[in-house]
Amino acid sequence: MMSVSVPVDFYANTCSLNIPCEVKFPLDEKVLDSDNKTKVSDIYKDIFALSKEILIKVSYIDTDEQLFFKESWINRIRAKEGSKDFEYTFKKRYSITDEKIDEAVERAKADGIFGNKDFSFEIDWSFARMTLDCKFERDISNRGFGSLEFPPFFDVIKTIKRIMPNQEMNEKEEKWGDKILGQAKLIGPVVIRRYKGKFCGKKITFEVWPIENQRTKEICYIAELSFDSESVDEAKEDRKMIMEKLSEMKVLKQEREFKTNLIFEAYKK
Secondary structure (H helix, E strand, O other): OOOOOOHHHHHOOOOHHOOOEEEEEOHHHHHHHOOOOOOEEEHHHHOOOOOEEEEEEEEEEEEOOOOHHHOOOEEEEEEOOOOOOEEEEEEEEEEOOOHHHHHHHHHHHOOOOOOOOOOOOEEEOOOEEEEEEEEEEEEEEEEOOOOOOOOOOOHHHHHHHHHHHHHHHHHOOOOOHHHHOOOOOOEEEEEEEEEEEEEOEEEEEEEEEEEEOOOOOEEEEEEEEEEEEHHHHHHHHHHHHHHHHHOOOEEOOOOOOOHHHHHHHHHHO
């Protein structure tokens, strides 16, 4: 994603519509290989001009009651094939109604997040909703670990306690995050297959997320196509064009849930 960290004073006189935007389209399972739904079918590999896949392993960190998630915080660790680091991300998500981005920005400012140089910002524009996502990211060396191998859970929690942003750590009271982490667990993992490609003249990212329900052992396969733009205004025409094309192909899925919601639900006790 093309979001960037910028100095606080950059936002003093800047229109919030200049925030980078990621547009996402959930797709029907028909785009996946019928024999192995973790992969894309050859036909759609060609249609979307997909490159060689990269594997990414992701887990989320929260409690059974989803105490972080209920405050709109999403904590995750990722291990990417070929990377020398674990990626720790702490994301605060603000809902946007009727494309009124400024209202979400004001809420994020009031929380001391929007404009904070330690965060990066993007608009997440999916099929049915739009959010302002504020990300605090840190890379930690994965030396000594195999590809897609996570550290022991104790070490993950120890690292999170050390690097969690103050805005989350003190969300409801001083050291609130520290207390919640004492009850936390890993939610996942999910191994994602990611591809780069091109569709309707736009550079795209294509991902396949196999999410296994821990109670029923049924697997839900999420296929998602996305592209980046420098702003919502810039994204509008391309979003309309791609949405119409995917609809004509009868592969656009009118999904209203975030992937994180589906994963959290799959890992409930």
